[in-house]
Amino acid sequence: MQEDDLQNTLAWLSRVQGIKLDADEVADPADAAARLGQLAQEESRHLPFESEPSQFVKLLHDLAPKDLSDD
Amino acid sequence: MTEGITALSLTEAARAIGNKKLSSVEVTQACLARMERLAPVLDCVAQVDPEQVLAAAAQADSDLAAGNRRGLLHGVPLAHKDMYYRRGRVSGCGSKIRADFVPDQTSTALSRLDDAGALDIARLNMVEFALGLTGHNEVMPTPRNPWNTDYMTGGSSSGSGSAVAAGLVYGAMGSDTGGSIRFPASCCGLVGMKPTYGRVSRFGAMPLSHSLDTLGPLTRTVTDNAAMLGAIAGPDDEDATASSLPVPNYLAGLEDGIKGLRIAVPENIFYDPVDPEVRSLMEDSVEVMRQLGGAIIPVAIPNSMAAVNGMNNLISMTEGAALHQNWIAERSQDYGRQTLGRLTTGLCVSATRYIQALNLRHKILAEFAEAVFEKADILHVPSMIVPVPTLAESDLSGNPGFSEFITKMGHCTRPFNYLGLPGLSVPCGFTKSGLPAGMQLVGRPFDEATLYRAARAYERETEWPNAAPDL
Numbered sequence: 001m002q003e004d005d006l007q008n009t010l011a012w013l014s015r016v017q018g019i020k021l022d023a024d025e026v027a028d029p030a031d032a033a034a035r036l037g038q039l040a041q042e043e044s045r046h047l048p049f050e051s052e053p054s055q056f057v058k059l060l061h062d063l064a065p066k067d068l069s070d071d
Numbered sequence: 072m073t074e075g076i077t078a079l080s081l082t083e084a085a086r087a088i089g090n091k092k093l094s095s096v097e098v099t100q101a102c103l104a105r106m107e108r109l110a111p112v113l114d115c116v117a118q119v120d121p122e123q124v125l126a127a128a129a130q131a132d133s134d135l136a137a138g139n140r141r142g143l144l145h146g147v148p149l150a151h152k153d154m155y156y157r158r159g160r161v162s163g164c165g166s167k168i169r170a171d172f173v174p175d176q177t178s179t180a181l182s183r184l185d186d187a188g189a190l191d192i193a194r195l196n197m198v199e200f201a202l203g204l205t206g207h208n209e210v211m212p213t214p215r216n217p218w219n220t221d222y223m224t225g226g227s228s229s230g231s232g233s234a235v236a237a238g239l240v241y242g243a244m245g246s247d248t249g250g251s252i253r254f255p256a257s258c259c260g261l262v263g264m265k266p267t268y269g270r271v272s273r274f275g276a277m278p279l280s281h282s283l284d285t286l287g288p289l290t291r292t293v294t295d296n297a298a299m300l301g302a303i304a305g306p307d308d309e310d311a312t313a314s315s316l317p318v319p320n321y322l323a324g325l326e327d328g329i330k331g332l333r334i335a336v337p338e339n340i341f342y343d344p345v346d347p348e349v350r351s352l353m354e355d356s357v358e359v360m361r362q363l364g365g366a367i368i369p370v371a372i373p374n375s376m377a378a379v380n381g382m383n384n385l386i387s388m389t390e391g392a393a394l395h396q397n398w399i400a401e402r403s404q405d406y407g408r409q410t411l412g413r414l415t416t417g418l419c420v421s422a423t424r425y426i427q428a429l430n431l432r433h434k435i436l437a438e439f440a441e442a443v444f445e446k447a448d449i450l451h452v453p454s455m456i457v458p459v460p461t462l463a464e465s466d467l468s469g470n471p472g473f474s475e476f477i478t479k480m481g482h483c484t485r486p487f488n489y490l491g492l493p494g495l496s497v498p499c500g501f502t503k504s505g506l507p508a509g510m511q512l513v514g515r516p517f518d519e520a521t522l523y524r525a526a527r528a529y530e531r532e533t534e535w536p537n538a539a540p541d542l
Contacts, residue, residue: 021403021415029418037385039385040424041424043431044431047430053433056433064316064515065517068319068517
């Protein structure tokens with residue numbers, strides 16, 4: 001992580017999250033968060049506009065063995 | 072004699088107590104004696120109160136004598152990961168920060184085990200706040216693997232794995248957000264069930280990541296595991312995420328075999344980084360299942376699955392950071408470096424990326440289910456991609472380069488937390504180092520029964536359940 005990026009991240013953590021940490025505590029985690037965030041963004045590119053987390057739980061139940069149905 | 076008692080399985084011990092061939096006091100004394108001898112070597116017990124435990128065992132015997140058998144687990148000593156709350160008792164969560172925390176509620180899982188008659192005889196050490204797959208804890212004791220104390224137990228249910236494998240208790244509850252039941256099960260030669268998301272109430276268990284957390288048992292046999300899950304699973308008014316789907320009798324049909332069962336073996340993704348020694352054990356276990364009548368079906372895993380290890384990590388770190396934010400601000404020095412680093416990752420994730428990772432679950436689960444469960448009943452994959460490392464090799468404090476490897480270690484476990492699917496780790500042999508390895512059977516949502524049936528058929532055919540560490 002570039003020094004400027006690191007200082008920006010520290011400032012963001014302080015201002016937005018209200019947390020002050022040392023630079024050496026933040027550099028690697030911030031890099032990891034950026035990598036994971038980029039992955040989420042790329043994978044989400046083709047998601048339907050109407051997507052929301054509750055659809056996942058419904059699908060779990062839809063896929064359950066039919067003889068467990070509590071209908 | 073006492074060593075013979077602790078070598079029984081959970082269900083054998085329960086039967087012996089129920090038939091009055093052994094008393095709960097005799098069984099509990101045997102466990103306590105073994106605990107006294109081995110817990111200092113294995114560092115797996117956080118706290119035990121022998122006097123109180125023996126009083127509970129005596130009560131169990133009195134109840135039985137009066138014709139009141141509370142349930143299937145009557146009088147059987149268990150112990151649990153130190154994150155299951157019991158009213159009035161410390162629950163330290165493997166941390167300095169909660170070392171003196173006394174909850175005012177009892178978790179639903181423990182209440183249900185109480186109702187089944189089980190004894191809760193000790194709190195078991197764990198990874199700090201359940202954040203870590205190796206079992207290391209920088210601020211509290213790190214449990215040792217009973218098969219060889221130089222090796223890691225796997226985590227985060229490290230004490231649960233160590234204590235059950237060493238025969239200190241007959242079963243233990245763990246929790247699994249990215250592999251924390253299946254890893255210690257695999258490393259310690261145990262059966263470990265990560266149930267479907269929502270199958271077991273999370274009420275009264277320390278939260279880490281509410282979208283991914285699951286609770287389940289570690290035991291020495293498949294039957295024991297099925298008995299414990301049957302006791303704890305089901306709807307709960309205290310946890311709206313606990314599913315209302317009925318719980319089948321997991322012990323019924325357990326011995327029915329797997330003739331005709333369709334077993335998917337992945338052609339891609341899951342085996343990409345697997346160590347040759349582990350791969351060979353997996354191939355052997357697939358062959359056993361083929362000989363038992365299973366239909367082995369190669370399946371192509373959708374490419375979207377390549378992202379799920381990362382998505383699981385993103386969600387767990389972010390939800391964990393939200394929970395820990397105040398302590399990070401005020402007591403960051405009380406966290407171990409690894410724990411603080413992972414939570415800090417969550418603090419750096421933007422809310423939009425976090426929600427995108429959650430929104431993706433439906434799409435990726437739909438693709439995975441179509442690819443696997445339209446062709447097969449269960450999926451067979453490794454639990455771990457490498458042989459069990461030593462404690463020194465897997466200590467991030469001494470080996471910063473191991474960090475990337477830790478991420479890879481969750482390659483075959485984290486995906487199923489993200490997809491919410493049940494995963495059962497089952498012992499399938501030993502690597503050259505003499506440490507156990509586990510295969511993982513993954514099923515449709517809420518179909519733990521089929522996983523148990525398949526695992527039991529495999530277990531019956533192999534000698535692995537009879538293997539025990541020489542202690």
